[in-house]
């Protein structure tokens with residue numbers, strides 16, 4: 001047996017040990033996709049599937065389908081959340097959905113600050129921080145997304161940009177409430193492009209973010225805030241990415257649309 005073979009065996013053992021012990025958050029972000037019929041058939045497949053007790057499974061469908069999630073996942077341990085809402089309880093806000101409505105349909109999570117909301121709909125850190133605050137007030141877990149574009153990536157300062165997205169996004173909640181937030185690092189250049197960040201790029205960034213969280217919010221809170229990775233995650237790359245230090249789970253777009261590949265991702269991480 002040569003040195004390479006031995007290294008591969010050791011690596012395989014490490015992979016298996018990590019997979020067995022670490023529990024992951026697996027969050028599907030469907031974006032603006034699927035028909036009612038497709039949603040029903042997906043829910044039929046996952047409602048009867050045993051995802052096991054180790055990982056936490058969450059799906060964020062388009063809002064009009066939330067009633068189906070409430071109805072079909074009543075006896076399942078799959079949780080669900082919203083992709084968007086307006087940070088007011090009710091009122092004259094034509095076209096918007098409130099956090100109270102999300103609660104009404106049993107949402108336990110909501111995505112905020114996704115790069116598509118920032119770039120297409122002009123949401124800034126200030127507005128995002130209002131969304132985070134109302135979610136905390138209503139006991140819904142915010143999944144705060146941060147991420148740099150390719151131009152920013154070329155600039156040394158992009159890590160600072162990401163840290164600012166966190167601190168400004170969380171500026172309206174107390175230090176204690178910061179522990180209730182999930183953070184998802186999603187480099188914009190890796191979203192929907194098929195180009196995933198490499199495990200070493202993810203690890204470097206997650207270590208940086210973990211240090212920032214500990215320094216900014218104290219070690220008790222900062223060390224436990226879940227840090228997800230998102231951007232072209234799929235069954236073929238999730239195992240390597242899961243090994244990167246400080247990765248607590250994944251925010252998955254494209255590969256969460258198909259029940260089979262979503263289930264496969266959980267199987268790999270189980």
Ligand code: PGA
Nearest residue numbers: 191192231232252253254
């Ligand atoms: P993707 O999307 O997995 O299709 O790249 C991820 C996301 O935007 O949350």
